[in-house]
Amino acid sequence: MNTVVQARQLGKRYGRRRWALRDCTVDIPAGHVVGLVGPNGAGKTTLLKLAAGRLEPTSGAITVLGGPPADTPGQLARVGFVAQDAPVYTQLTVAEHLRLGARLNPRWDAGLASERAARFGLTPAHRAGRLSGGQRAQLALTLGLAKRPELLILDEPVASLDPLARREFMQGLMEATAEHAFSVVLSSHLVSDLERVCDFLVVLVDSRVLVAGEVETLLATHHRLTGPRRDPGRLPAGQQVICASHTDRQSTYVVRTDAPIHDPAWTVTPLGLEDLVLAYLDRRPAGDPRTPLAVRP
Amino acid sequence: MIWLTWRQLRGSAIAMAAVLAVIGAVLLLTGPGMAARHTAGLADCAAQSTCLQFYDRFFGDYDTPFLAVSLLVVLLPAFAGLFWAAPMITRELEAGTHLLAWSQSVTRRRWLAVKLGITCLLAMAAACLCGLMVTWWSGPLDDSAPADLALVAPLVFGARGVVPMGYAAFAVALGVAVGMFVRRTLPAMALTLAVFAAVQIAMPLLVRPHLMAPVTSTFEIGPANVEGISVDRDGGGTPRIRLKSVTPGHPGSWVLANGILDPAGRPLADDGGGSAVPVSTTSGPCAPGAAFGACTTEINRLGYRQRATFHPLERFWPLQWIETGIYAALALGLAGSSFWAIRRRLS
Known part of the structure; x- marks a missing residue:
């Protein structure tokens, strides 16, 4: 399978001490809209910046589209990057932004750019500083799309947008991915933003990739089991416990398994994408003093 | 990239050109009259051997515009470093627009090279034009000036000839380098001004006397x-x-x-x-x-x-070229550190 991003023990340290990303290993296949989820400070932005060639790794290796994410015009033309909060030049007009894109990108698609600008009500003569947050994000996305990259990286593209603008932004992105074949990696700390557009999910917690896979597969292999209280050691070997919670009589597990679940004691319910991600975020790191089955007095 | 840089610098560059045009026009209108008065006065005083008195009278009549234009030439490079170069990088870093620029198919080195190069050339052109205009206009006055305002004396030397061009290149490279490392507009401007002023004071006091063996x-x-x-x-x-x-x-x-x-x-x-x-x-x-x-x-x-x-x-021009060269070397060094910083420190 073709990978767009391949990271091996990737690490990035700022200053002497602070590791923003450490031991991150992930493969992201081509042709997907990939959602990168994780809590704030998990290292999402750092990973995306490393992939876009904005940062150089401190340790480990990363390849993007088969090559190192170098700061060369050729590689830059293949990878689009829309930074957090969609920065634009406030003093420049919309038309000047498109002109900037046309002058700075060899594969610039002027038709796509002007068509999108018209569709989202970006008046060419308006200064970018006077656009609404949603329009600014659309302008930044238009620049990223009209560059016609093979991989478009979006860092928290909708974090600062209102719900309506979020939906419009995501719709625009989906239409573009349907029309032109390219891969997208976008990050968010809200799964609901990604649910509609992503078909591949990467969950990054504490700079570690907890799970990565196609959304369909993930949904098909994760189940919530509810039943009488039971020790996790007594679950079948094929079932990997993602998270567990117990009351006096009842245990609830989220497990990952490829095999069907036949135990009649369990009530099996399917998981939504959001529950699935939450289950991973809920998981305590190893060495946590709390044991799942503490006996209460 | 050239287009983008020019677009961002256009407003202030045109304003600077307008100011220089006005000053140039004033100098052009007043210069020939002053030169004629100087020539006629010299012919007169030589006959009566009262030239010292003539120099004093002639210079006294023009001392205010003389100091004003000299000050202008001295301040212009500082202005370019302070208001063009220092904010040029920091504003992008503060607004995050450098990320937009770097997301195009333009390498960071090219981005910096074009921004630094164009700003530097514009500032050098402005300083050179201003310096040569003032040198031409004040020729008769420099000839009549008292000893402490002589052409080669510290107060006037930096406002004549080609050194303003070197100062401008240095000021712009300094502003950009400080912006790279400080990353905030106001502190970067303050630091640029402080360092530039310190170098401009240290140069005539400590370095220039030794550029050639006195x-x-x-x-x-x-x-x-x-x-x-x-x-x-x-x-x-x-x-x-x-x-x-x-x-x-x-x-x-x-x-x-x-x-x-x-x-x-x-x-x-x-x-x-x-x-x-x-x-x-x-x-x-x-x-x-x-x-x-x-x-x-x-x-x-x-x-x-x-x-x-x-x-x-007679050492005016040799000293001018040597000092211009020193400032050019300083500017190159600072530009080098900016390129290092953009590779290593910025993201």
Whole structure:
């Protein structure tokens, strides 16, 4: 399978001490809209910046589209990057932004750019500083799309947008991915933003990739089991416990398994994408003093 | 990238061009008249040998515009560094727009090279134009200026010729480099100004005197180099001689050290109020009532001499080129550190 991003023990340290990303290993296949989820400070932005060639790794290796994410015009033309909060030049007009894109990108698609600008009500003569947050994000996305990259990286593209603008932004992105074949990696700390557009999910917690896979597969292999209280050691070997919670009589597990679940004691319910991600975020790191089955007095 | 840089700099560049055009027009209109007055005045005074008085009168009439245009040339490079170069990087970093620029198919090095290059060239062109215009206009005035405002003296040297171009290149490279490391607009502007001012003060005080080996010569003592003679009654009546910072026969030179040698060639002590020369002030040419010229002639006859270490006026252009080269090298060094920073520090 073709990978767009391949990271091996990737690490990035700022200053002497602070590791923003450490031991991150992930493969992201081509042709997907990939959602990168994780809590704030998990290292999402750092990973995306490393992939876009904005940062150089401190340790480990990363390849993007088969090559190192170098700061060369050729590689830059293949990878689009829309930074957090969609920065634009406030003093420049919309038309000047498109002109900037046309002058700075060899594969610039002027038709796509002007068509999108018209569709989202970006008046060419308006200064970018006077656009609404949603329009600014659309302008930044238009620049990223009209560059016609093979991989478009979006860092928290909708974090600062209102719900309506979020939906419009995501719709625009989906239409573009349907029309032109390219891969997208976008990050968010809200799964609901990604649910509609992503078909591949990467969950990054504490700079570690907890799970990565196609959304369909993930949904098909994760189940919530509810039943009488039971020790996790007594679950079948094929079932990997993602998270567990117990009351006096009842245990609830989220497990990952490829095999069907036949135990009649369990009530099996399917998981939504959001529950699935939450289950991973809920998981305590190893060495946590709390044991799942503490006996209460 | 050139288009984007020009688009961002357009407003201030046009404003600068307009200001320079106005100043240029004023200089162009007033320059020839002043030069004609200078030529006519010189022809006149040479006939009556009153040229010193003419110089004083002529310079006195124009001293305010002279200082104003000189100040303008001195301030222009600082302005470019402060208001063009320092905010150029920091504003992008503060607004995050550098990420937008770097998301296009343009490498960071190219982004920096074009921004730095164009700004530097514009600032150098402005400083060079301004400097040469002012050099041309103030030619007659520089010819008539008192010793401390001579062409090669510290106060005027930096406002003439080609050094403003070097200052401008340095100021822009400094502003960009400081912006790279400081990353905030106001602190970057403040630091740029502080460093630029420090270098501009250190240069004439510490470095420029040594750019070429200064000349040391002795001169006869006479009315041309004696500022005044005072007789201190408490000091046993010995006259004290104060020297002017001039070198007879080398008008307009930059005097670095000045003093009186006694007949044996030893320097006399100078406490700032002049050197005591042991000559009788009760009788002879230095007695009260005698002519000023007679006293200096007598001192000269006794073997006292002025010894001055100086840069003659002819060194103006060599010093200009050397100093321009030094500033160009400093600018290149700073540009190099900016390129290092954009690779290593910025993201």
